[in-house]
Amino acid sequence: MKTLRISIIGFGSVGQGVARVISMKQDYLQSIGLDLKVVAIVDSKGCEIDAKGINLNNALERKATTGTVALLDKDSIYVIKNIEHDIVVDTTPTNIETGEPGLSNILTAFEHKRHVVTSSKGPLVVDHKRLVETARKNNVEFRYEATVGGAIPILNLARDALAGNKIERIEGILNGTCNFILSRMAEQEGYTYEDVLSEALGLGIAETDPTSDVEGYDAACKVVILANTIFNMNVKFEDVAITGITRITPEALKLAADHGYVIKLIGVVREGELSVAPKLVPKGHPLSVRGTLNVASIQTQLAGHITVSGPGAGSLETASAILSDIISIYRTQ
Amino acid sequence: MKESTRISMDLELKDIPGQLALALIPLSEFKGNLVGVFHHREKRTPSGRIPVNMAFEIAPANLAPLLEKLAENDISVARVNEDRLIEQLFVILIGHIVHTDIKDTIDAIDKTGSAEVIDLSLSMPKIDGESSAHMIISATGKNELEHARRLFLDIAKGKNLLVIEPIGSDGEVLA
Numbered sequence: 026m027k028t029l030r031i032s033i034i035g036f037g038s039v040g041q042g043v044a045r046v047i048s049m050k051q052d053y054l055q056s057i058g059l060d061l062k063v064v065a066i067v068d069s070k071g072c073e074i075d076a077k078g079i080n081l082n083n084a085l086e087r088k089a090t091t092g093t094v095a096l097l098d099k100d101s102i103y104v105i106k107n108i109e110h111d112i113v114v115d116t117t118p119t120n121i122e123t124g125e126p127g128l129s130n131i132l133t134a135f136e137h138k139r140h141v142v143t144s145s146k147g148p149l150v151v152d153h154k155r156l157v158e159t160a161r162k163n164n165v166e167f168r169y170e171a172t173v174g175g176a177i178p179i180l181n182l183a184r185d186a187l188a189g190n191k192i193e194r195i196e197g198i199l200n201g202t203c204n205f206i207l208s209r210m211a212e213q214e215g216y217t218y219e220d221v222l223s224e225a226l227g228l229g230i231a232e233t234d235p236t237s238d239v240e241g242y243d244a245a246c247k248v249v250i251l252a253n254t255i256f257n258m259n260v261k262f263e264d265v266a267i268t269g270i271t272r273i274t275p276e277a278l279k280l281a282a283d284h285g286y287v288i289k290l291i292g293v294v295r296e297g298e299l300s301v302a303p304k305l306v307p308k309g310h311p312l313s314v315r316g317t318l319n320v321a322s323i324q325t326q327l328a329g330h331i332t333v334s335g336p337g338a339g340s341l342e343t344a345s346a347i348l349s350d351i352i353s354i355y356r357t358q
Numbered sequence: 359m360k361e362s363t364r365i366s367m368d369l370e371l372k373d374i375p376g377q378l379a380l381a382l383i384p385l386s387e388f389k390g391n392l393v394g395v396f397h398h399r400e401k402r403t404p405s406g407r408i409p410v411n412m413a414f415e416i417a418p419a420n421l422a423p424l425l426e427k428l429a430e431n432d433i434s435v436a437r438v439n440e441d442r443l444i445e446q447l448f449v450i451l452i453g454h455i456v457h458t459d460i461k462d463t464i465d466a467i468d469k470t471g472s473a474e475v476i477d478l479s480l481s482m483p484k485i486d487g488e489s490s491a492h493m494i495i496s497a498t499g500k501n502e503l504e505h506a507r508r509l510f511l512d513i514a515k516g517k518n519l520l521v522i523e524p525i526g527s528d529g530e531v532l533a
Contacts, residue, residue, distance in 0.1 A: 196525065268520065272452050272453075272488065272520050273452065274452055274481075274483075274488065274490045276481035276483060276489070276490035277450050277452050277481075277490040277522065279481070280450055280479065280481060280490060280491070280492040281450055281492070281522070283492075284417075284418045284419060284448060284492060285417035285418055285419030285420065286419050286448075286524070288450070288522060291525060302522075303520075303522045304522060304523060304524065304525045305419075305448065305449075305450065305522055305523060305524040305525065306524075306525055307417075307419040307420065307423070307524070308417075308419070310525075312525065
């Protein structure tokens with residue numbers, strides 16, 4: 026049995042999902058020889074630390090009742106520097122301008138020879154090259170499957186399962202909120218963009234400020250991460266040509282439907298093109314998935330098109346991608 | 359509602375067994391409805407292929423993938439419909455389409471001589487709001503269509519029209 030100690034930095038929806046998934050999967054983890062202990066949890070108000078392993082159910086309950094997990098007044102940098110552990114799981118919110126607080130958390134972790142698994146897009150969009158090089162220099166692993174497509178394995182699929190294939194193009198639906206809005210507008214004749222947006226807000230599918238989703242910024246972040254990771258590019262957010270979905274009309278969806286198409290917000294990564302824009306997708310095409318689903322089609326040199334689809338967000342769904350990264354680090358040790 | 363369109367297509371098949379199946383199976387895959395098949399054995403081409411006219415109905419969105427599949431099966435397509443315009447691009451437009459002079463946009467494409475706008479329908483729910491339209495641009499070949507597409511995208515950008523293209527319609531100009 027090998028023991029891996031982890032910290033969870035950020036205890037919002039994704040961080041709590043990670044705690045739940047680790048708690049649920051204890052028997053399985055033991056069966057593969059992994060004793061996974063959460064030794065620290067940090068949120069914006071402080072932290073809980075226990076070198077023997079935190080009782081995750083108690084931590085989740087305290088968060089639910091008091092709004093914080095904090096028992097100590099220490100921040101993430103303190104925990105990453107001073108608490109002995111192997112993997113930092115960063116689930117802090119995304120800031121695509123500064124990359125913070127994830128960027129500092131991750132760089133500090135590398136400097137202290139700790140592996141990192143993150144779901145935060147900000148650090149990768151702002152400074153991918155520096156992060157990858159710092160991880161390599163310190164001989165630690167850096168995994169971030171949860172940043173693109175939530176639960177869908179896209180990065181690890183391209184890197185591991187499709188190793189040896191030249192990836193020529195990746196295109197897909199990388200934002201579930203936009204997919205929900207466009208799907209509903211297409212299904213309910215006469216529903217305007219504004220009608221469906223308020224429905225999405227009511228269902229918790231859209232955020233109070235939906236700008237990042239509906240203007241295509243969130244999908245563009247994922248395009249940047251795919252380009253830098255799978256295509257070895259060195260591109261920034263500004264390099265992506267972005268058109269959002271706010272101008273899409275019910276009439277446009279009807280005209281498209283009359284000719285056998287649906288309209289989807291599609292991200293494209295290939296040599297010479299980085300884009301996010303509404304595109305016409307033939308009905309029945311693998312990219313024509315509905316609701317909040319995400320989908321990615323990977324065009325390979327040897328294997329043709331490989332398409333993966335599934336939930337692009339959600340607490341447990343995103344945590345499942347984080348758990349798979351943790352297990353894959355365990356297997357490299 | 360326009361679910362499918364009638365297509366008359368001239369194919370040139372090798373004179374060996376199984377060739378017609380290579381044309382008909384993709385048609386079935388893309389949910390085409392076969393109306394008739396006519397062999398013209400008497401009009402054998404100089405390369406020894408047999409001209410076959412196939413008439414069918416198919417969803418417009420499935421025509422391009424069908425043509426691709428036929429090319430993959432090494433089936434030569436000599437003609438699609440009566441016109442010689444064999445490459446088509448279907449797009450949706452959103453914006454002040456009428457106010458920004460749609461006729462000028464169409465004329466610019468028609469003036470290329472190798473491409474033209476063959477279909478257009480406009481939906482304008484409010485006088486001062488943005489309207490939506492579908493447009494089909496047809497051209498004599500892939501390169502001609504790509505030239506027309508780039509010209510059209512330039513014009514649309516200048517008029518602040520949102521153009522929604524089919525996935526994969528970003529072909530490189532070959533020459």
